[in-house]
Amino acid sequence: MRGVRWLLLKDLQILRRSPMQAVLLVAYPILIAVLVGFAISRGPEKPRVAFLNEVPAGTRITVGGAQLPSANVKGRICSRVECIFVSDRGAAEQKVKSGEVLAALILPANLVNKINSLSTLTPGVPEVEVLVNEENAVKAELVDDRITTLLAQANLAIARRIGTEGGRYLNLIVNGGEFKALGGSFHILGLRTSAKILEAVTPALPPGLQGPMKEVASFAAQARDNLDVAKPLIARLAQPIKVGKVVVGGESPPLEIFAIAVAATLTLAFVVVLLVAGSLALEREENAFPRLTRGLVSTSGLLAEKVLLGVSVGLVVTLLMLFGMQFFVPLELSRIGLWLVAILFSGAALGAAGAALGAAAREVRAVSLLAFMLTLPIAFLSLVPSGAVSPAIFDAIRYVTALFPFKPALQAIAAALDETGPGIGGPLLHLTVLFLAYALIARFALRRFAAA
Amino acid sequence: MEATGVVKRFGSREALRGVSFKAAPGEQVAVIGPNGAGKTTLLSILAGISKPDEGEVGSTSGEVGWVPQQAGLYRRLTVEENLLLFARLEGHGDPRGSVEEMLELTGLQERRGEIVARLSGGNQQRINIAVGLLSRPAVLLLDEPSVGLDPRQRSRLWEFVSALADRGTTVIFSTHDIQEAERYGGRLLVLADGEALFDGPPAELREAVRREAPEAADRDFETAFVAYLHHRGH
Numbered sequence: 001m002r003g004v005r006w007l008l009l010k011d012l013q014i015l016r017r018s019p020m021q022a023v024l025l026v027a028y029p030i031l032i033a034v035l036v037g038f039a040i041s042r043g044p045e046k047p048r049v050a051f052l053n054e055v056p057a058g059t060r061i062t063v064g065g066a067q068l069p070s071a072n073v074k075g076r077i078c079s080r081v082e083c084i085f086v087s088d089r090g091a092a093e094q095k096v097k098s099g100e101v102l103a104a105l106i107l108p109a110n111l112v113n114k115i116n117s118l119s120t121l122t123p124g125v126p127e128v129e130v131l132v133n134e135e136n137a138v139k140a141e142l143v144d145d146r147i148t149t150l151l152a153q154a155n156l157a158i159a160r161r162i163g164t165e166g167g168r169y170l171n172l173i174v175n176g177g178e179f180k181a182l183g184g185s186f187h188i189l190g191l192r193t194s195a196k197i198l199e200a201v202t203p204a205l206p207p208g209l210q211g212p213m214k215e216v217a218s219f220a221a222q223a224r225d226n227l228d229v230a231k232p233l234i235a236r237l238a239q240p241i242k243v244g245k246v247v248v249g250g251e252s253p254p255l256e257i258f259a260i261a262v263a264a265t266l267t268l269a270f271v272v273v274l275l276v277a278g279s280l281a282l283e284r285e286e287n288a289f290p291r292l293t294r295g296l297v298s299t300s301g302l303l304a305e306k307v308l309l310g311v312s313v314g315l316v317v318t319l320l321m322l323f324g325m326q327f328f329v330p331l332e333l334s335r336i337g338l339w340l341v342a343i344l345f346s347g348a349a350l351g352a353a354g355a356a357l358g359a360a361a362r363e364v365r366a367v368s369l370l371a372f373m374l375t376l377p378i379a380f381l382s383l384v385p386s387g388a389v390s391p392a393i394f395d396a397i398r399y400v401t402a403l404f405p406f407k408p409a410l411q412a413i414a415a416a417l418d419e420t421g422p423g424i425g426g427p428l429l430h431l432t433v434l435f436l437a438y439a440l441i442a443r444f445a446l447r448r449f450a451a452a
Numbered sequence: 453m454e455a456t457g458v459v460k461r462f463g464s465r466e467a468l469r470g471v472s473f474k475a476a477p478g479e480q481v482a483v484i485g486p487n488g489a490g491k492t493t494l495l496s497i498l499a500g501i502s503k504p505d506e507g508e509v510g511s512t513s514g515e516v517g518w519v520p521q522q523a524g525l526y527r528r529l530t531v532e533e534n535l536l537l538f539a540r541l542e543g544h545g546d547p548r549g550s551v552e553e554m555l556e557l558t559g560l561q562e563r564r565g566e567i568v569a570r571l572s573g574g575n576q577q578r579i580n581i582a583v584g585l586l587s588r589p590a591v592l593l594l595d596e597p598s599v600g601l602d603p604r605q606r607s608r609l610w611e612f613v614s615a616l617a618d619r620g621t622t623v624i625f626s627t628h629d630i631q632e633a634e635r636y637g638g639r640l641l642v643l644a645d646g647e648a649l650f651d652g653p654p655a656e657l658r659e660a661v662r663r664e665a666p667e668a669a670d671r672d673f674e675t676a677f678v679a680y681l682h683h684r685g686h
Contacts (some may be wrong), residue, residue: 006540010526010533017528017567290501291524291583296541 004305011279011309017266026317028282029270033263034322047146050092050104050131051083059112061158075148076157079104098133103143104131105150115158174227191227254418256329261414263325265346266379268413269406270317272347273354273371276310280358281367289429299446303439307351314347315340322417331417338424342416346409349431352438353405359445375406384409405434453516453622454590459506460493460646467493469646470507475624475639477590478616482637483626486681489643491626492521495595498624515588521596523580527569531560531579534568538583554582558612568658574605577613585616592616594625598632610636630674643675644686 015022053074077083082099086092092104106129114126130147134140172179176190190199198217200212283289283302293299322331322339354371361367382401386394401407412427453475460468468490475481483491498509499518525534535554539547551562555561558578568576577597586591594613598606614636617623627633633640634654642650642657650657654673661676662669668679 002543003541006537010529010537013533014526014528286526287520287522287524288526289524290520291518291538292541293520294500296538 003292004301004308007292007297007302007305008309008312011305014279014282015275015313025271025274029267030317030321032270033266046080046082047102047142048084048100049077049150050086050095050101051078052086052089052092052104052106054109055107055111056109061112061162062116072297076153080153081146081152092131096133099133102132103147105129105147132201153264169249170227170230174224181234191224195224254420257331257418257421258414260322260325260329260331261410261417262383264318264322264343264417265406265410265413266345267313267321268343268409269350269375269379271317271352272310272314273375274355274368276306276312276351276354277358277361277367277371278364279309280306281361281364284362285364299443302448303352303355303359303442306355307348307439310351310354311344311347314350315343318343318347332419335416335419338416339413341428342409342412342424345431345435346405346412346430349435349438350407350409352435352442355442356438356445359442374404378404378406382410402430403434405431405438408434453509453511455494455498455507455509457507458494458497458504458509458527460490460497460502461505467646468502468504469495471643471646471648472507472643473648473651475591475622477622478617478620480614480623480625480636480638481641482639482641483624484628484630484633484637484644484677485649486686487613487628488645490646491593491643492595494643495593495624495626497594498591511591515587515589515591517584517587517592519584519592519594520583520594521599523576525568525576525579525583528567530565530567531555531571534579535582535586537594538586542586544586550586554586557585558582572605573600574602574609577601577605577609581609581612589621591622591624594623596626596628598627598629606632620633630677631672634673642681644681644684649681649684651684 015257051074067442074083081102084095086095086104089106092106095101096104108127108129111126111128114124117124118126128151130143132140132143132147134143171177172188172190174191176188176193179186179188195217197211198220202213202217205213280302283292292302297305319339325331326333357374358367361370378401384394384397389396389397408427408430411422412424412431415421415424415427453472453552456472458468458471459466464467471490471494473481483494485491493502495518497504499516501518526537529537532551532555533549536547539550539554542550544550544623555564558581560575560578560582563571563575568579571579577600579617581594581597584594592613597613601609610632613623613625637654639653640650640657641648650660657680658669658673658676659681665676665679665683671679
């Protein structure tokens, strides 16, 4: 294995002699990795929505003749989207047409009156107006989803407020208390107290009136008990279905850590696969392979040198990237030992895969193209979550991605970066199996082309 | 260097059909023949790069150096870096000393720091040969060493190779250039369709032509050689 050291030195010299190639080899995957990382970790920016509120200031929803406190619908909407306040309908239309905003939301002047009419004998239909510019299908879908969600949230906020107030009034009717309305305060006796009074005065009444009075007292008690039961029912009407999320499997690290793991694995995969495959193909392109394998170095030694080259350069580049990411998302530096283990195992498996590719091709350019054509789709397939495609397709994706070291490398690096994810043992074992399999394939391919 | 009954098959095609020959120390043997005759296959087997299906090859006097047709050099490394790499891979005790020796032998001391890709074809071939000589071989195999060289570069190359033979190195080279084979090959091994048709000095080949194709006997050596091959059914 004495030759491995000198060949490694030679490959590093060649890499240093080609600064443009070296920079591209490192910069390009980092660029892709960072872009993918950001795309995954950051949700879409808040959409810009023009907001026109024509409801007169101070108008409130009233229940039973009393005004409800503000449900802060505007605040709730504007926390979800970037509200661009406009003064009239023309300005709203213009902003939608020009594409400055995704849509315009207009609350008409009679909106609150229409809501208030819901509790009368002549209920109206409260409506808000949404102006959209559906210039393409994706945008139309996005606007529909966003606006539907926003209005559902606004409806929920109003329903909750009405429910709360309704409950308060029921409480007043049942238990009694002070009721403030029209600038004054009124004392409400309440069903509970009424029933007690009726029970107290019944014995003093003439026998002929005691029977009917007992019936009235009984009704007051029944009404009190049943209205008490109605209170939670009204509260639930605002949100009849409550979401109870139970995680039954598939532990995962926080999204930003997963994004960094994706970025790091993409960088490592591109650097290692391209470098190993390219440098092995270069031995053939430079016509040095037969000279080397005439006894100067064994085919196993040559493969070991290429994998070592890929792992060394991949380790440095990936660590640099992770330390760079540290500025944006704090990582647990105490886990650096696990980072190294994950990168070394991943690099070795990816390097063996690169060697198998490099052994199969004759030219550096061809093998570089092959490495890109294989690594990129496998990387993207590895990110497809279950449920996003049909079960049959997902099973096929699972089998395909299990044959290439990207996915286990991603799992190992994610596990090394954060302890909340799944364990690192399984992915390391998977990587070891893939390393051995690809090393065998590479050795067989090298012997085949040595004999050719 | 000796080869006995060497047979090599690629699938159903026989590239070499029982070729035998011997080369003594200091001898210069030219392997000639038309395209597909088996010249490169024979040299590859003598170099140990591929194995014969039948027959035996061996060198009784020591290492066999091999110079491939296309320079097996790293074009982005300098002349010195290439020589140093191969000297280290050969396991030389003093690799830098060996590099100096090869630079002196090839006359490329002043160009030691130049990237190989920037050298002329002739100089690249000299480095290619120097790498082949690093193992201090008793036998040097050269596969079409003068391809792509201009006459001046060819002349310098053969001057260099002849000097090696004068020092006792057995030189076996393949070539398409019949004049070159006649001039620099002390012995000629004629191959056609994997068969050894002739093994002897150029003057004997002339005699063979005179006997078998008398109409071409007084023509130039290349024409006479072609007539000879034609007469032998190739």
